[in-house]
Amino acid sequence: xxxxxxxxxxSYRESVKTFLEQKNCVVIEAKDGFEGIEAAYIHNPDLxxxxxxxxxxxxxxxxxxxxxxxxxxxxxxxxxxxxxxSSKEKEFALSLGANVFITKQMELKELWNKILxxxxxxxxxxxVEMNENNYLKKHNSILLxxxxxxxxxxxxxxxQYISLFNNMRDVVMISxxxxxxxxxxxxxxxEVFGYDNDEIIGKSAVILFADEEGYHYTGREVxxxxxxxxxxxxxxxxxxxxxxxxPAEVYAMKLIDETGSLLGNLGVIRDISRQxxxxxNLIKARDFYLTLFQNFPALIWRSDIDAKxxxxxxSWLNFTGRTLEQxxxxxxxxxxxxxxxxxxxxxxxxxxxxxxxxxxxxxxxxYDGEYRWINDLGAPYYDLDGKFAGYIGxxxxxxxRIKLEESLIQNKMQYKSLNEQFSALLNALxxxxxxxxxEWKIIWANDFSLKYLNKDKDEVIGRLCYELWHNRxxxxxxxxxxxxxxxxxxxxxxxxxxxxxxWDVRSFPLKDENAIVKNVISISRDITEQIKLEEQLRQAxxxxxxxQLAGGIAHDFNNILTAMVGYASLIQLKVNEDSPATHYAxxxxxLTEKAANLTQGLLAFSRKQIINIKPENINDIIRNFxxxxxxxxxxxxxxxxxxxxxxxxxxxxxxxxxxxxxxxTVNASDAMPDGGILTISTxxxxxxxxxxxTHGYGKPGRYILISxxxxxxxxxxxxxxxxxxxxxxxxxxxxGTGLGLAIVYGxxxxxxxxxxxxxxxxxxxxxxxxxxxxxxxxxKSKYSFTESVKGGSETILLAEDNEEVRYGIRAILxxxxxxxxxxxxGEDAVEKFKENKDKIDIALIDVVMPRKNGxxxxxxxxxxxxxxxxxxxxxxxxxxxxxxxxxxxxxxFIPKPIAPKELLKKLRAILDEN
Numbered sequence: 013x014x015x016x017x018x019x020x021x022x023s024y025r026e027s028v029k030t031f032l033e034q035k036n037c038v039v040i041e042a043k044d045g046f047e048g049i050e051a052a053y054i055h056n057p058d059l060x061x062x063x064x065x066x067x068x069x070x071x072x073x074x075x076x077x078x079x080x081x082x083x084x085x086x087x088x089x090x091x092x093x094x095x096x097x098s099s100k101e102k103e104f105a106l107s108l109g110a111n112v113f114i115t116k117q118m119e120l121k122e123l124w125n126k127i128l129x130x131x132x133x134x135x136x137x138x139x140v141e142m143n144e145n146n147y148l149k150k151h152n153s154i155l156l157x158x159x160x161x162x163x164x165x166x167x168x169x170x171x172q173y174i175s176l177f178n179n180m181r182d183v184v185m186i187s188x189x190x191x192x193x194x195x196x197x198x199x200x201x202x203e204v205f206g207y208d209n210d211e212i213i214g215k216s217a218v219i220l221f222a223d224e225e226g227y228h229y230t231g232r233e234v235x236x237x238x239x240x241x242x243x244x245x246x247x248x249x250x251x252x253x254x255x256x257x258x259p260a261e262v263y264a265m266k267l268i269d270e271t272g273s274l275l276g277n278l279g280v281i282r283d284i285s286r287q288x289x290x291x292x293n294l295i296k297a298r299d300f301y302l303t304l305f306q307n308f309p310a311l312i313w314r315s316d317i318d319a320k321x322x323x324x325x326x327s328w329l330n331f332t333g334r335t336l337e338q339x340x341x342x343x344x345x346x347x348x349x350x351x352x353x354x355x356x357x358x359x360x361x362x363x364x365x366x367x368x369x370x371x372x373x374x375x376x377x378x379y380d381g382e383y384r385w386i387n388d389l390g391a392p393y394y395d396l397d398g399k400f401a402g403y404i405g406x407x408x409x410x411x412x413r414i415k416l417e418e419s420l421i422q423n424k425m426q427y428k429s430l431n432e433q434f435s436a437l438l439n440a441l442x443x444x445x446x447x448x449x450x451e452w453k454i455i456w457a458n459d460f461s462l463k464y465l466n467k468d469k470d471e472v473i474g475r476l477c478y479e480l481w482h483n484r485x486x487x488x489x490x491x492x493x494x495x496x497x498x499x500x501x502x503x504x505x506x507x508x509x510x511x512x513x514x515w516d517v518r519s520f521p522l523k524d525e526n527a528i529v530k531n532v533i534s535i536s537r538d539i540t541e542q543i544k545l546e547e548q549l550r551q552a553x554x555x556x557x558x559x560q561l562a563g564g565i566a567h568d569f570n571n572i573l574t575a576m577v578g579y580a581s582l583i584q585l586k587v588n589e590d591s592p593a594t595h596y597a598x599x600x601x602x603l604t605e606k607a608a609n610l611t612q613g614l615l616a617f618s619r620k621q622i623i624n625i626k627p628e629n630i631n632d633i634i635r636n637f638x639x640x641x642x643x644x645x646x647x648x649x650x651x652x653x654x655x656x657x658x659x660x661x662x663x664x665x666x667x668x669x670x671x672x673x674x675x676x677t678v679n680a681s682d683a684m685p686d687g688g689i690l691t692i693s694t695x696x697x698x699x700x701x702x703x704x705x706t707h708g709y710g711k712p713g714r715y716i717l718i719s720x721x722x723x724x725x726x727x728x729x730x731x732x733x734x735x736x737x738x739x740x741x742x743x744x745x746x747x748g749t750g751l752g753l754a755i756v757y758g759x760x761x762x763x764x765x766x767x768x769x770x771x772x773x774x775x776x777x778x779x780x781x782x783x784x785x786x787x788x789x790x791x792k793s794k795y796s797f798t799e800s801v802k803g804g805s806e807t808i809l810l811a812e813d814n815e816e817v818r819y820g821i822r823a824i825l826x827x828x829x830x831x832x833x834x835x836x837x838g839e840d841a842v843e844k845f846k847e848n849k850d851k852i853d854i855a856l857i858d859v860v861m862p863r864k865n866g867x868x869x870x871x872x873x874x875x876x877x878x879x880x881x882x883x884x885x886x887x888x889x890x891x892x893x894x895x896x897x898x899x900x901x902x903x904x905f906i907p908k909p910i911a912p913k914e915l916l917k918k919l920r921a922i923l924d925e926n
Contacts, residue, residue, distance in 0.1 A: 013131065014038045014055060018048035018074060019063035019092070024116060028061070031120045045069025049077055052084050059127060063116075064093025064101075070179045071096075072108065072151050079109035088130045092116060092123075101154055107142075145287065146398060152182050152263075152280060183281040186267075189274045191217050191231065204283050206253030222249035222257045234264045234277055250281065258285040311386070311407035313344070317400060319364045328407070333379025349375035349383050360390070367392050367400060373410070385411045444515075444536040447522075448493055452476050455531060477534070492519035496532045506539075512819045513540045625763070627786055630660040630669070630716050634692055637670050641677055641690075648687025655694045660716045662783040664763055672756045676720045676779050679753070683724030683777060691721045696785065700913075715765070715782040719907075723776045732769055775860050801916040803828025806853035806923055810834050811841035811869060812885075813861045821856070821915070828916055838864020842872045849877050854923055859886035881922050885915075 015037050019025045022043075029039045040055050042048040044066040052060065060078065064071040071091060079085045091105040094116035102113040111130050114123065142150075177184060177197045183204045184197040193212050201207055205220060212219065221227040226248040233246055250260045263280035305312045306326040314323040324339045332339065332347050348356055352374035363370035369391040375383040390405035438445050439459040447456040457472050465472060465480065477493065478484045487494055495503035496519040507515045516537045521529040583597040634655060641651055673692075680690050695717040727735070736757040760767045764784055771777035808830050812818040815836070822832045833848055835841035838861045845852060855873060857866040864872070870882050883904045906918055 013059065013127075014040070014057045015127075016040045016042065016048065016051055016055065016057040016060045018042040018045065018051075018060065018066070018071075020044060020066040021063065024063075028120065028123070031124075035124060045071070045074030045077065048074050052078060052087070056083075057087060059088050059090070059131065061090045061092050061123075064091065064096040067178065070155075072105065072154070073179070075105065075108045075110055076147065085109065088133075090114065090123075090126065090130070096154070100157075104150055104154060148181055148282070152180060152282075155180055180280070182263075185217070185220075185279050185281065186276060187217050187279075188276040189235075191235075191277065193217055194276070204252070204281065205250070211253075220250055222251045226250070230262065230264060230279075234266050235274070247284075258283055259288055260284055308406075313405050313407070315364075315403045317402050319361065319403075322402075331378060331409075332376070347377040349377070351375075363390065364392075364403060376407075384409050385414050442537075444534075446477065446534045448477050448532050448534055450497065450530065452478060452487055452493075454480065492517045493532045493534050495519065496521040497529050500527070500529050507536075511822070512816070513538055514543050515539065625663050625665050627661050628664050628666050628669070630662055630664070630718065630783065631655045631694060633664075633666050633669050634673070634694065634718075637673050638692075641673075645677070645681060645690065646687070649681060649684055650687075650689050652689060652691045653693065654691065656696060658696070660694055660696065661786040662716050662763075663786060664783060668759050668763070672759050672781070673720070675753065675756050680720065680722035680724060680777070683722055683726070685725075688723035688776075690723075691719070693719045693721075695719070697782070699782075714785045716785050718781040718783070719778060720781075721776065721778040726771045726773045726775045726777055728773055732771055735769060736767075772860055801828070801913045802920050803830065803916065804920065804923060805829050805831070807831040807833065807848070807851045808919070809841065809845055809848070809852045809855045809857075811838065811855065811861065811866065812858045813837050814858075817858075824915065825919075830919075837862045838866065838869040841869045845873045846876055849873075852877075852880075854881040854883065854919065856883050856885065856919070859884050881925070883918060883922055 013036075015032055017025055017028055017032075017039050018041075019028075020043055025041055025043075029041065032039050040051050040057060042051045045062075046069050048060070048062065049069075051057075062071045062074055066074070069077075071093060075089060075091060078087065078089060088111045089109060091110040091113045092115070093101075096102075096105070097115050105113045111133075112126050114126060177195075178199075180197050180200055183200045185193055185201070186195040187193050193215055196207075196209055196212060198209060201209065201212075205212075218224065218227045221230075230246055230248060233244060244264050246262050246264055248260060248262055249257055251257055261282045261284050263282075264277065265279075266277055267275040308325060308327060311328040311331055312323075312325040313321055313328060315321045320341045321344060322340060324336060324344070329336060329339065332344075334343075334347070337343075338346075345353065345357070356372060356374045359370055359372045369389075371387070371389050373385060373387050376386045378384050386407045387410045388405055388407045390403050393401055393404050395401045435458075441458065442460055443458075444461040444464055445458040446454050446461055449455050454472055454475055454477055457469070462469060462472060472480065478487050478491075482488060490505060490507075492503040492505045495501075495505075500521055500523065502518065502520050504516070504518045507517055509515065516539045518535045520533045520535075522531045522533065524530050583593055587593045587597075634653065638651070638653060645651055677690065684690075696714065697717050698714050700712050736753050757767060760781055760783075766782040767779060769777060769779050808825055810818060810821055810825070810832050812821065812834075813836060818834060818836070822834060825832050831851075833844055833852065835844045840863075841855070841857065841861075842864065845855070855870065857870055859866040861869070866884055866886075870880075870884075873880050873882075881904075883906060885906050904918065904922055906915060
């Protein structure tokens with residue numbers, strides 16, 4: 013920072029300079045105002061610090077010079093004086109444009125604080141416009157006060173006295189009790205009277221007066237007064253050395269000592285010859301300038317010091333259609349609208365009383381009788397002596413402007429209403445809608461966008477779109493908004509985000525009158541569910557088509573089989589029993605019976621088979637069928653059943669359900685060549701809209717759940733996706749038709765139910781069948797997916813190797829306020845836990861994962877944080893999980909597919925445990 017330091021005191025200037033240089037400031041020094049002006053022009057400092065009392069040009073003169081210069085007036089100014097300390101002197105310095113007024117007694121660290129406030133401040137100092145005459149009056153008044161103070165106390169320093177004395181712009185003369193001149197300031201005395209001090213010191217003051225009358229007049233007013241006179245102003249004619257007479261104002265006072273004895277006289281003499289000349293010229297020019305206002309477009313008026321109008325220009329008279337005589341004094345008030353008259357007068361008279369400017373509006377009657385709205389601006393004006401002389405004002409007809417403003421206000425209100433309606437519409441849409449500028453900044457965003465980002469409006473507006481949406485440092489390469497800016501046309505793209513959501517992004521350019529794209533509207537819609545539904549529809553249509561084909565084939569095949577049975581029966585009738593033909597006919601009938609069973613399966617898949625549906629207790633069907641299974645299962649396969657105690661009644665064909673159980677049991681047996689566990693269990697579930705949307709199947713309602721689970725070899729994803737297709741089989745040729753599971757699928761669909769499968773290689777398989785329950789025939793479920801649940805703000809480690817399942821669970825958890833850290837396998841789960849163990853409140857772990865299973869990963873986590881809460885999930889039931897030793901008994905467990913609200917209830921219950 014570059015600082016100009018102007019001060020006559022060398023030691024003080026040096027100490028301030030040393031201190032500021034320690035603050036890394038560059039200091040330029042000057043001893044008085046003249047040097048300061050020169051240094052300011054040369055160095056153009058960032059700040060000026062100036063003392064008050066200085067020779068040649070003091071602080072006030074220096075400040076006025078700085079603030080009068082167009083190139084210097086912007087520089088902040090600190091007035092720093094040890095002499096001028098009164099409120100009057102402070103007010104004068106601030107009125108001249110000083111930013112701060114301080115005294116030298118202030119510590120340097122406080123001075124530095126003032127400097128920092130000024131440099132980093134919010135606004136510049138304001139100065140008061142004043143002419144040279146007013147400035148001199150105020151300046152000399154301050155200097156004179158100091159002189160009188162010094163003179164009366166007689167204890168001021170000689171150097172300060174001389175500086176003050178010589179800085180007076182007016183003539184200052186001190187005479188003794190005999191009116192002999194004992195001192196006069198220079199160079200003012202030389203400039204005004206033409207005398208050097210050696211020419212007048214010791215001589216009578218009479219030599220300065222134009223005549224003796226003036227000399228005696230001042231003597232009477234000052235010396236002969238019985239009172240102590242301070243600041244008496246007299247007007248007297250004086251005479252210069254060359255004999256020229258000139259008028260002057262003398263500020264005269266007598267000087268007395270502490271006893272009241274007369275010491276002499278002090279007078280401040282100001283040459284007012286130019287002022288008198290100006291006053292005379294002003295009087296002449298006033299009427300001249302008024303003539304210029306006659307044809308001025310504005311309506312001009314003027315009032316005298318009594319607040320009565322003494323002038324109206326021609327434009328005013330033309331407007332009102334009245335004569336000057338009618339308008340003078342208070343006559344103009346007759347044209348003011350009666351409703352506006354009281355307020356008009358109050359504003360005018362109050363402003364007149366306080367001598368302040370005003371602006372008011374009122375209706376004034378025009379020459380044609382119409383009242384027009386007038387905007388009246390009035391301000392006080394003063395003569396050359398600064399005396400109040402009256403008011404002058406100008407008026408403009410603003411009727412048309414007011415009408416236009418009213419129209420604009422009405423249009424604005426209509427626009428605001430439309431804008432609010434349009435904004436409400438956009439905010440109601442479940443799409444991300446944003447308005448983006450050419451600089452990629454978001455200008456506006458609807459409520460759905462703010463909710464999606466989980467941010468307030470002020471956190472979004474003004475941000476770069478690619479930074480906010482995609483966490484990038486530059487615009488995206490493939491971007492609909494970029495395309496619209498480049499081509500000027502609407503654009504559409506599909507984007508898949510890291511959370512596996514698919515977005516349909518469309519952009520629409522907004523152009524100016526020159527067809528230049530200024531902004532772009534971006535509309536993004538989450539079509540993930542739509543794509544999923546479309547895929548489900550295609551799969552359903554595919555299965556329906558296959559079913560139609562299978563039904564048609566079965567129908568035609570049955571006709572052929574009917575003919576074959578007929579012809580084979582005829583052979584049996586026509587030949588003897590001992591004939592070889594009889595043996596062949598029996599073989600044909602046996603084969604046709606098997607073919608008939610095959611067509612029955614096709615009809616079941618196509619849901620064209622006739623079934624006998626009635627209310628049945630599913631538990632009873634399974635208990636009865638259990639006896640059959642125990643006889644047909646191999647000895648190395650253990651059968652376990654876990655049936656809910658309640659009566660589970662559904663509208664079913666018991667035979668068909670037994671056929672489904674048989675098919676699934678046979679498949680499970682084949683999947684366990686080395687033995688294993690087969691588990692059949694029942695339960696009750698309530699499916700709501702959210703559950704159906706999450707899992708892609710099911711209508712809202714109560715269902716009976718049958719789970720058939722084996723501990724066999726399992727299957728991969730490709731096999732799982734085709735498992736229910738007819739004629740698809742993984743068995744060797746000749747060992748399977750590929751219709752078993754297709755028949756199961758068709759049977760369950762024919763019962764208006766749903767079936768899904770969960771399996772992984774070497775991890776076994778679980779089939780889950782959902783059959784609509786008979787309303788009112790079953791006690792309330794032990795848990796319900798329709799009950800309300802609570803969310804939370806805890807942090808959950810989610811370890812799941814299936815990406816789609818992981819993203820689905822994450823969406824559920826985050827939707828209820830939880831924070832989620834994802835892991836894709838066992839090893840990743842352990843690493844993520846070690847990085848965030850202080851944040852994680854619970855681990856949600858899949859039992860079967862690559863690189864480390866759920867149990868192993870959890871044991872590693874417990875080493876890092878004992879007492880860590882966990883909830884395990886799997887497509888297998890808890891019985892199989894515990895039987896195979898994958899998890900210990902008593903561990904928190906939830907089976908797949910996961911019901912969102914059951915998951916949330918279990919998590920909340922575990923987290924709330926002590």
